[in-house]
Amino acid sequence: MRFAFKTAYDYDLGLFRDPVQRRWYGGLLAAVILLPLAVPSYLVDISLVFIYGLCGLSLMVLAGYTGLVSLGHAAFLGIGAYAHVFFLQDLGLPWVVSVAMAAGLSAAAGVLVGLPALRMTGVYLTIATLAFALIIQEVFTRWEHVTHGLKGRPVDKPVIFGVSFASDWAFYFLCLAVLIGGLWLTANVLRAPTGRAWVAIRDSEIAAQSMGVHLARYKTMAFAYSAGLMGAAGALFAHKIGFLAPDIFSVLLSIQFLLMVVVGGLGSLHGALYGAVFVAMLPVLISEARDRVPAWIGQVVAGLGKDAGAAAYLAVDRFVKQPGLEPGIFGLILVLFILFEPLGIYGRWRKVQLFFSTFPLYKRATFRRQKSYMRSERLR
């Protein structure tokens, strides 16, 4: 077991636990920078992982840290995307200004939703955010002057300070930089009083209040911060898909974001990123498997006889090419996670870590949750 010997308060204030951890993250950063050399054909997919990572961070702040579950986050993504395209292409603002204003506008929308939603807790709040998302999607359809309605709206490639980010690898690094920026800002807020107040609200509203936390103010701040991050992600998302239409920002996308934070592990920034990798890469994996698995199985079965191999190939090929396989696998994995690992991928990782670091003394009860996830519900 490793003990940190602390000699100043700054040891508890740093972003990283100790120099060892800092080196690990440095190594990870180097790996991500070198990744385009290793898998050049997947750059676009990995860029989506980074954008989803931002979305995951956004929802993690709200659902994972403050305990307010939103089913309407695709609306904030849409507000960010449309606002960015409007500022950039209709008003001709510089890229950086446009992204900042899109994030600001989305944050303002977050405050607007947050204010009435503060009187609601638990599942009622979730339903209110869902209703908001449906209304916003309708606005995207009807407000043709800005959004071009159902015709959709093409998005130019990003040009920042005269430098074009049109190529796949340039866009990859742009998304990576924004994601790292978002992570840094979020980690900073979480180690400051505001982040602690959010966690306090999640764990016990009544105790948070008695410690002087202004519940309404901090919940609104969480909504605004989360929506702002989502708005910035929306700007990148607009460039990634290259064409905006209202039906992209559907409730299904909101559900996917929620899946992301649950599968990744509620209440950790790592979880948001694991979830993003999972949600963005699974479709890629499934389509790869579609192309290759029938041939593999055909070859294996061909050992028994040529006809059997061909028949097996055809049967498996027909099965994997069926529509609906992808959502089916998504759903199956989600069910398995909720049944066997409610703490998500990051929760599993923490358990493995703790098992080895406390080796003969590990106890399962450390991770047992004594109260339901939304403890605050019983206070009203």
Next chain:
Amino acid sequence: MTFFAVDELVVNFGGIRAVDGVSFEVEAGQVFTIIGPNGAGKTTIFNLISRIYDPTHGRLLFRDEDITTVSPHEIARRGIARTFQNIELFEHATVLQNLLLGRHAHAKPHLFQEMLFLPGVRARERAHHEAAEKVIDFLDLQAYRDSLVVNLSYGVRKVVEMGRALCTEPALLLLDEPSSGLSVEETADMAFWIQDIRTLLGITVLMVEHDMSLVGAVSDRVLALNYGRAIASGTCQEVQAHPDVIKAYLGA
């Protein structure tokens, strides 16, 4: 000057009058204890003081100010901190993080500064850490500093919760059954903590308690409640000997 006073406090929950015209006054530097059978309205009075409930009638005075209509989060900033009967700690946070949340009464939201973690934020964080470490030293919690609250025993959690309340640097500390669920030895320790809080930190303590050995050891004044009414007040011996109190506990 009145340090803390409750004046003709009444609260109705539908048809039930949980607190019925209770008045008492706590002097600065006292340990004041409220006793009474289950359902007498002790915790309700605490919830009225921390403004979780609104009183139907009556007033709360703290340092000559009327705090009857102050909002709940403002109470901590005015200098009143509390603990809960069934521990309301943040379980998946470390002891240090719990104590730091106790410092929240001294923090203002600076979201943009915090996003960038500017030097001002770092300086304030250092000050909060220093205050929290002092409480850790005062309550001998060094061994548990970095452990998660879920992994601690009930007795230690009680002390941590008291420490979190102390981190707000209160003038008045409300302790809701500090000895409930503690062993005999832990209860004796609790008596020492309460005495130290009063004499070393100069904090006035208002507590609800059932364990009469603890009440007798630390209280300056005792108030007995039954069915929401005050039935006796005075020193511990006086109240214990009062016929109405004996009747309330043992029946006529």
